[in-house]
Amino acid sequence: MSILGSILGFIYQLCQYLLSHELSLSIKLLALYLLVIYNLFFPRSQRAQRSLNISKQVFCIGNRVLRYLLTDPPILLSLSLFVCSLWCKIVPYFCGHGLGHEHARHGKIYIIMQNLYSKENPFLASIKERYRLSNPRSEKETYHISLDLKGSDYRYHPGDSIAIFSVNDPQLVERTIVAMGATGDEAIVDRKGLCFPLREFLTTKANLTEISRNFFLHILEKQHDPELRERLQSLSEDENRNALKDYLEAREVWDFLSENRQVIFTPQEIVSMLKPLLPRFYSIASSQNAVGDEVHLTVAALSYSSNGHPRMGVCTNFLCNLAPINQPAVPLYVQPHHGFTIPDNVDQDIIMVGPGTGVAPFRAFMQEREKQQGKGRNWLFFGERRMEDDFLYRDYWQKLHASQRLHIDTAFSRDQETKIYVQHRMEEQGHKLFQWLKNGASLYVCGDAKYMAKDVEAALHRIVETHGALSQPAAKDYVKKLRADKKYLRDVY
C-alpha cells in the first residue's frame, strides 16, 4: 500500500472511531472534515464500497449539527437554513450515492429532516393521551398511549415498532443508592469514559432490576460471612443452575446488595458490574395515514411481586405511570418491521391472530386497510381474560364488524370454567380458515412467544392436516411453505 493509502486508511479508521464514540460536537465535526478529505483523495473505485457507510455517517453528523443549531435561539435560524441548503449540496457531492443522492434529488429541507432522529439520537416525544383500555376492575392494566411525533418527521408503516428508552423509577434509584452506601452525588465514569453523577447514571443508564452472573460472582468472591458465602457458593455450582436463575430473577440490584451488605464495593466498582438499561419495543397500534403526527401503543403494565416485594416492569411503569403527559419526556425511535406488514395487494385476504397486546399491530393494519379501500377480507382472532373487562378496542372492532370490513372471533379465557384460547376458535373455524389460506390469505400472529405462539402453530398444523386431508409431515411442509412464501408471519415476544 502506498504511503498516501496508509495515511488515508489511518484517517478513515480514526474517523470511524471518533464518530462511533460519544464525544463533543467539535471533535465529531473534525471527524467530518477528515472524512471529507478522505473522500476527496481516495480513489473512486475503492471509495465506492465504503461510500454508503460514510455517507450515512456524514449525514448523521450533519443532522447533529443541524439539530444543535435548530435548538439554539431564533437568531440562528437563518444560519440553520443556510446549513440545510448547503447540506443538500455537499452530501451528494462527497458521497456519490446512497442517502445523500436521494436527498439531493428531492432537494428539499424536510427530506433531510426525515432522518434527523434515530436510534443514536432518539426523538423526545410527549404523551398526548393515556387511558386504560381494560376496565378498572380487571386484574390487568392495559393502556392506550398516544404519543406526539410532531417535529420528528418520523415515518412509520403497519407492522413497525417503537423502541422506548425509559428511565428507572426514582424510588428504585434511591433504594439502590442507599443499598450501595452512597449519596447519589458521586462521580461515575461509564464504559465510554463519560462522567455522570451516580444518581443520573442509575436513573438513565443502568439496569437495576437484573443481576448479571458476573455481578453475582464478584459478590460471592468478596462475601466472607460463612453462612452467606456457603449459600452463594452452593448456588454457583453447575447442578444448581436453575436455582441460581430463580434466585437472581427474584432480586433487584438493591435487595441483592442489601442481603450482602458485608461486601464493600465502591459505587464505581458496582456500576461497572451492572448491565445497561436497554430500550423496550412496542408494536405500533396506529396507521400514520389515519393519525398523522401521532403514534399509538397498547401497553400492558407489568406488576408482580418477588422476594416479598412488589415489582413493576421498568418501561411499562415509565410509560403507564411515571412519564408526564404533554411534556417531551419519552425518548424513542422507529424500528422498521422485517416483513411483518400488510400485503401490497389490497385485494388479498388477511387473518390476524392477536391475543392481549398482540392485537396492537392489527389495529394499525385495519386503519391502513380502511384507507386503502381494497377488496381483501380481514379476519381477527382476539383473546383476553374477560369480555366485559379486557376487550381491548372493542368499539373499533365492532364498528368494523358492523360495516362488514372485519370478521372477528373472540376467546375470553376466564369467562367460563375451562380456558378458551384463540387457537380453540381457530380450530372451530378450521374448514373456513383453511379455505382462506388456500385462497392466498396471509396469516399473522402477534403476542406472547413463550406459550401462545407455539400453541397457535400446533393448532395451525392440525387445521391443515384435518381440512387439507394431509398427513402430519405433509401438513408440516405446508406450513413451512406458508412461512417461506411469507404468508405466515409472526411478531412474537
Ligand SMILES: Cc1cc2nc3c(=O)[nH]c(=O)nc-3n(C[C@H](O)[C@H](O)[C@H](O)COP(=O)(O)OP(=O)(O)OC[C@H]3O[C@@H](n4cnc5c(N)ncnc54)[C@H](O)[C@@H]3O)c2cc1C
Ligand atoms: C417486537 C416487540 C413488540 C412488542 N410489543 C409490545 C406491545 O405492543 N405491548 C406490550 O405491552 N409489550 C410489547 N412488547 C414487550 C415489551 O417490549 C416489554 O418487554 C414489556 O413491556 C415489559 O417491559 P418492562 O420494561 O415493563 O418490564 P421489565 O422490567 O423488562 O420486566 C420484564 C421481566 O419481568 C419478569 N416478569 C414478568 N412477569 C413476571 C411475573 N409474573 N413473575 C415474575 N417475573 C416476571 C420477567 O423476567 C420479564 O423478563 C413487545 C416486545 C417486542 C420484542
Ligand SMILES: NC(=O)c1ccc[n+]([C@@H]2O[C@H](COP(=O)([O-])OP(=O)(O)OC[C@H]3O[C@@H](n4cnc5c(N)ncnc54)[C@H](OP(=O)(O)O)[C@@H]3O)[C@@H](O)[C@H]2O)c1
Ligand atoms: N412472565 C410472565 O409470567 C407473564 C405473564 C403474563 C404475560 N406476560 C407477558 O406480558 C406481555 C403482555 O401480556 P398480554 O397482556 O399481551 O397478554 P397475555 O398474558 O398474553 O394474555 C392474553 C390472553 O391470552 C391467553 N393465553 C394464555 N396462554 C395462552 C396460550 N398458551 N395460548 C393462547 N392464549 C393464551 C390469556 O389467558 P389466561 O391468562 O387466562 O391464561 C389471555 O386470555 C406479553 O409479553 C406476555 O408474554 C408474561
